[in-house]
Amino acid sequence: MTRTRSTPLPSSVRPGRKRQAVTLSEVARAAGVAVMTVSRALNTPEAVSPELRARIHEAVAQLGYIPDRLAGSLARGSGGVIPVLIPTLHHSVHVPTLDALHDTLAAAGYHTMLGTTEYDVAREEELVRALLGWRPDGIILSGIDHSEATVRMVQSAGVPVMELLDLSPRPLDLNVGFDHAAVGRAVARELIGRGRRQVAYAGSMTDSDPRSVRRMTAFQATLAGAGLRADLVAHRETPSSITVGGELLSELLLRHPEIDAVFMVNDDLAAGALFEAQRRGIRVPQDLAICGFNDQDIAANLNPPISTVRTPRAEMGRVAAEMLLSSLRGAAVAEKSVDLGFEIIHRQTT
Amino acid sequence: MTRTRSTPLPSSVRPGRKRQAVTLSEVARAAGVAVMTVSRALNTPEAVSPELRARIHEAVAQLGYIPDRLAGSLARGSGGVIPVLIPTLHHSVHVPTLDALHDTLAAAGYHTMLGTTEYDVAREEELVRALLGWRPDGIILSGIDHSEATVRMVQSAGVPVMELLDLSPRPLDLNVGFDHAAVGRAVARELIGRGRRQVAYAGSMTDSDPRSVRRMTAFQATLAGAGLRADLVAHRETPSSITVGGELLSELLLRHPEIDAVFMVNDDLAAGALFEAQRRGIRVPQDLAICGFNDQDIAANLNPPISTVRTPRAEMGRVAAEMLLSSLRGAAVAEKSVDLGFEIIHRQTT
């Protein structure tokens, strides 16, 4: 019994599968060469004689052949996809990171598969399970808080794993981010240092986002350590926005009219708080200091410009992608974990 | 000659391919059933007896088996990926659209492959060629301006094609967007109707973004049609931002101090222009009317709130994904092309 049919069915008549694309063997037939030669002409052109190469490329163009990456990846054992799991797209904070990630990976020929966890470890686990099915060359996770199953899966996937946005004391593999607790401490100290005594905290996703929790906890601990109240807090579980910022300040003012400073943990919240203060005739920073977070475009441009914390949002993406790529190239990555830091930008609202 | 080896090599010793993941047959062996039974237990559980199903699921959990989607897709003939090509991620205007798209597709079990064209049709063509290699179930393009090769490729891919963000007189297949020329006309008429006579236009990516070109051209034509100057224009080929908005207004004021209105084609530009006007003591809207575009968070919240154009950014993503999905389910889509419209939001800057 032979495996080659003397008269292969034309693809249009082939039963079952709904595939119709031009295949390698059709190109081979058109060019009058073996399948393998076409494969080589496409993947390692220098290994094929110029004449054949020309004939083959002509046939490829003629037929509009597009290599099947499913088949290629299956045969090769891996195929150039890298899942990127970011927290959310309902808000644009993570866009610069995603952008840098995608840019850098795409430039190296990798395809990005997008997933959003919405700050839910169960959802992350489900996504990881599904995406690992594509036999990715690497995987990029957000944060350092994962379910046990997630950890097990990515560890046994046998590919580089990047944990992004946060710093882990014990990374699964690669890790790029900055220290969110340190942000909380630094901002608290900054506000205290400038003479504030009734210091409030306002944020969104403070329950579900572990990084947010770490910032807040450290912030409160620092206040308490300085003998100040640490319970002046308002928060929402909705994405942040200018509008929400105004509402959070109103809420704070209603419950604690005595506050003289507030850490609004995102610049859009800070902007909203600033506008609300201006509507109420509260002088900023004289009556109330406002500090934002992330150093987004809006912070520097309002009047007065808002003090904030510069975070390495794009850098994290770029550096993470580069580390993953060099790990993929087999280079031993010197630093498995890198802290990209942050910086308090003092402007006119504190 | 037989195709089955009596003693198959353990995967760890298998030469060449660097695959290590647990396979169906390993699960089958562990559960003491045939490969096909495991496949069934996973894909059509009702076709397998409860006892076997239980044994199989146990083995799956035990071994940490994750189905290989490359192999599955290859065998099945298609595999649940949908490429989404958006213009750019260097700016967050397109994020709500991408978010809605991804959300809706993910909920239906499809995986999103991300591509950014950066307003370059050659780059779009390259991306389409590469992404079509994954034998996607559908494809989502931005805009209606493509290279001939792109058109040829997507048309012969035999899958639904969505053109998003703009309206085409002759869609390749599915189409969701709104009329950008109509926006230009409407804003020009609005400004003229409010008594403005020296009406300027300022935008970014005005050369490379065809939708931007259509807005500007129609805007200018409407001014000219009303007997007004249509050459009061400033633009940049960089992404828009608050800072750039201020710079564009400065440029306009330098060259044409007589302007009494300006259409800043993005809300961040409009915000920057407003701030710049405030710094210069120019009264808005008395001395200068400012109209933005996109109705982003910032527009409604500044003081004064900025008049703008509400565009259906998230709706486009949702509707497009839903249309694609119903097309995928074989439902004949009633309307191949849908205009989601726009709305001028009059606030206090015009």
Place this chain on the structure above:
DNA sequence: CTGTTAGCGCGTTCAC
């Protein structure tokens, strides 16, 4: 440099 052989891991088909 070119062709041949033997799978990659899974689903379809058709027997039992």
Place this chain on the structure above:
DNA sequence: GTGAACGCGCTAACAG
């Protein structure tokens, strides 16, 4: 309800 064979489209390994 279960199993065996066969092929999806492509590439690694080995001949020639």
